[in-house]
Amino acid sequence: xxxxxxxxxxxxxxxxxxxxxxxxxxxxxxxxxxxxxxxxxxxxxxxxxxxxxxxxxxxxxxxxxxxxxxxxxxxxxxxxxxxxxxxxxxxxxxxxxxxxxxxxxxxxxxxxxxxxxxxxxxxxxxxxxxxxxxxxxxxxxxxxxxxxxxxxxxxxxxxxxxxxxxxxxxxxxxxxxxxxxxxxxxxxxxxxxxxxxxxxxxxxxxxxxxxxxxxxxxxxxxxxxxxxxxxxxxxxxxxxxxxxxxxxxxxxxxxxxxxxxxxxxxxxxxxxxxxxxxxxxxxxxxxxxxxxxxxxxxxxxxxxxxxxxxxxxxxxxxxxxxxxxxxxxxxxxxxxxxxxxxxxxxxxxxxxxxxxxxxxxxxxxxxxxxxxxxxxxxxxxxxxxxxxxxxxxxxxxxxxxxxxxxxxxxxxxxxxxxxxxxxxxxxxxxxxxxxxxxxxxxxxxxxxxxxxxxxxxxxxxxxxxxxxxxxxxxxxxxxxxxxxxxxxxxxxxxxxxxxxxxxxxxxxxxxxxxxxxxxxxxxxxxxxxxxxxxxxxxxxxxxxxxxxxxx
Numbered sequence: 037x038x039x040x041x042x043x044x045x046x047x048x049x050x051x052x053x054x055x056x057x058x059x060x061x062x063x064x065x066x067x068x069x070x071x072x073x074x075x076x077x078x079x080x081x082x083x084x085x086x087x088x089x090x091x092x093x094x095x096x097x098x099x100x101x102x103x104x105x106x107x108x109x110x111x112x113x114x115x116x117x118x119x120x121x122x123x124x125x126x127x128x129x130x131x132x133x134x135x136x137x138x139x140x141x142x143x144x145x146x147x148x149x150x151x152x153x154x155x156x157x158x159x160x161x162x163x164x165x166x167x168x169x170x171x172x173x174x175x176x177x178x179x180x181x182x183x184x185x186x187x188x189x190x191x192x193x194x195x196x197x198x199x200x201x202x203x204x205x206x207x208x209x210x211x212x213x214x215x216x217x218x219x220x221x222x223x224x225x226x227x228x229x230x231x232x233x234x235x236x237x238x239x240x241x242x243x244x245x246x247x248x249x250x251x252x253x254x255x256x257x258x259x260x261x262x263x264x265x266x267x268x269x270x271x272x273x274x275x276x277x278x279x280x281x282x283x284x285x286x287x288x289x290x291x292x293x294x295x296x297x298x299x300x301x302x303x304x305x306x307x308x309x310x311x312x313x314x315x316x317x318x319x320x321x322x323x324x325x326x327x328x329x330x331x332x333x334x335x336x337x338x339x340x341x342x343x344x345x346x347x348x349x350x351x352x353x354x355x356x357x358x359x360x361x362x363x364x365x366x367x368x369x370x371x372x373x374x375x376x377x378x379x380x381x382x383x384x385x386x387x388x389x390x391x392x393x394x395x396x397x398x399x400x401x402x403x404x405x406x407x408x409x410x411x412x413x414x415x416x417x418x419x420x421x422x423x424x425x426x427x428x429x430x431x432x433x434x435x436x437x438x439x440x441x442x443x444x445x446x447x448x449x450x451x452x453x454x455x456x457x458x459x460x461x462x463x464x465x466x467x468x469x470x471x472x473x474x475x476x477x478x479x480x481x482x483x484x485x486x487x488x489x490x491x492x493x494x495x496x497x498x499x500x501x502x503x504x505x506x507x508x509x510x511x512x513x514x515x516x517x518x519x520x521x522x523x524x525x526x527x528x529x530x531x532x533x534x535x536x537x538x539x540x541x542x543x544x545x546x547x548x549x550x551x552x553x554x555x556x557x558x559x560x561x562x563x564x565x566x567x568x569x570x571x572x573x574x575x576x577x578x579x580x581x582x583x584x585x586x587x
Contacts, residue, residue, distance in 0.1 A: 037130040037200040046102040066374030072356040083202040097178040122152040136189035155182035202322035244275035302331035313347040329359040364396035406439040411464040416564035503550040524563040
C-alpha cells in the first residue's frame with residue numbers, strides 16, 4: 037500500500053489541508069511548530085487506529101481538535117450542527133478492496149478514513165446538556181462524539197483483518213514504566229517472521245508452565261492459605277498461560293543484558309529503526325520515523341541513514357528531520373516542505389540531488405527554511421557583511437530574519453537550484469573572478485525569470501573578489517587606505533605595508549599580499565575578524581547595500 041494523498045480537516049494546526057506524497061521517501065521538513073509531527077500522527081491514526089502508541093478513543097479529542105474550529109463552536113449557539121468534525125482521509129494505491137466513493141472528494145478511488153463526529157443518537161442528551169450549561173461551556177464536549185474507521189467502499193475497518201500495516205518509530209514513546217509494552221510489541225512483531233513468533237510463543241508458555249511446577253513455588257503456594265481462611269478453594273500464585281497474556285506484551289529487548297528502555301537514547305533510537313526495517317514478515321507497508329538524528333553522533337547518524345537507504349525495500353517512508361545530512365543523503369528532491377503552505381520539491385535538478393547525496397554535510401536546510409538568505413563565497417564575506425549590517429542597524433542580520441550562508445565547496449548553483457523551487461527571497465554575492473561577463477552575467481541571465489533571486493557582484497574586473505573590492509573602495513585617498521590597512525593587517529604586516537611610498541604601491545602590496553601564500557586562506561579570515569571586531573569603521577562597497585535591499 038502507498039499513501040498518495042492525505043486530507044486533514046480540523047486536526048491540530050490543520051484546519052483543512054491536503055498533502056500529496058512520494059511513493060518511496062517523504063522527508064517532512066519545516067520550522068518548529070510547522071506541523072511535521074502532526075502529519076506523522078495523522079497517518080498513524082488513519083492507518084493504525086492508534087495515537088502515540090495507544091488505541092484511538094474519544095479522550096484524544098482534547099489534544100487533536102483544531103483551535104480555530106473550537107473557537108467557532110464556542111462563539112456559536114452550541115447547536116450540534118456547529119460541533120466540529122475531525123476527519124483524516126488517506127487516498128491510497130494497493131488496496132482495491134477499499135475502493136469506493138465514500139470520501140469528501142466523491143472520487144471513485146482507493147482509500148480509508150477516520151472520523152470523529154457528533155453521535156446523533158445522543159442528540160436528546162446533548163440538547164439537555166446545552167440547555168443547562170450553555171453559558172458555561174468552555175471546551176468541546178467530546179463525550180458526545182463517535183469514531184468511525186471506514187474504507188472508501190463504506191465498509192468498517194477492523195484492526196485484526198486490515199491488509200496493511202504502518203509502524204511509528206519515536207523513542208519518546210519508550211518509557212521505562214509507561215506505555216512501553218504495546219510499543220515494543222509492535223516492533224517485535226514487525227521484526228519476527230510468523231514462524232519465529234509461533235516458536236517464541238510456545239517456548240514462552242512452556243517457561244511459564246515450568247514456573248508453576250517449580251518446587252519452591254509449590255511450597256510458597258502450599259503456605260499461602262494453608263488453613264483455608266481466605267477461601268475454601270485452593271489459592272495459588274501462578275504464571276498466566278492464557279492467550280490473553282502473550283509474549284509480545286511481556287518480552288523485552290536487551291542489549292548486553294540491559295533492557296532497551298534503560299540504555300542510551302541514541303542506541304535506543306538506532307536499534308528501533310533498524311529492527312523495524314528488518315521486517316522479516318514483510319508486512320509493514322508504511323514506516324514513520326520522528327527525527328532520526330536525535331541523540332546520535334554524526335558518525336552514528338551517517339551509519340543509520342545508510343542503513344535506511346539500503347533496507348527500505350519498497351516500504352513507503354515518512355521521516356521528519358531537522359538535519360541537513362538526513363535530507364541531503366536521502367535525496368533532497370524527496371522533501372515535503374511545510375513553510376507558507378505545503379510544497380513537494382520533486383523537481384529539483386538531478387545533478388544537484390546527486391551532488392548533495394555525495395556531499396551531504398552541507399547545511400542546505402538553512403536555505404530551505406529561511407525567509408531571506410544571502411549566499412556568499414566564504415566566511416570572510418559572511419563576517420564583513422554582518423559587520424556592515426551591524427554598523428548600519430546596530431544589530432546582526434539574523435536578528436531581522438536574514439540568514440547569510442557560506443556556499444563553500446558545493447558552490448552557488450546547487451543552492452540556487454534548490455531555492456528557485458521555494459520562492460525564498462535570495463541574494464547571492466558572487467566573486468567575478470576577473471571576468472564579470474563570464475562569471476556573473478551568465479548567472480544573472482540564467483536566474484532572471486526568478487524575481488526573488490538576485491545575483492550581485494562588483495562590475496570592474498579588477499575587483500575580482502572580496503579583498504580587492506574592499507581595497508579599491510577604501511582607496512579614495514592615502515589616509516583612508518592607511519586606516520583600512522591598520523584595521524585589517526597584523527602589526528607586523530602593517531609595518532611592511534608602510535614602507536610603500538605612495539597609494540598605488542600600497543594598493544598593489546595589499547592585493548599581492550592577499551593573493552600570495554602569506555595572504556591565502558586563514559589570513560583572509562583573520563583580516564575579516566579584525567574588521568568585525570574593530571570599533572573603527574571601514575568604507576563598504578555599494579554592492580553591500582544592494583545585497584541587503586529586498587524591496
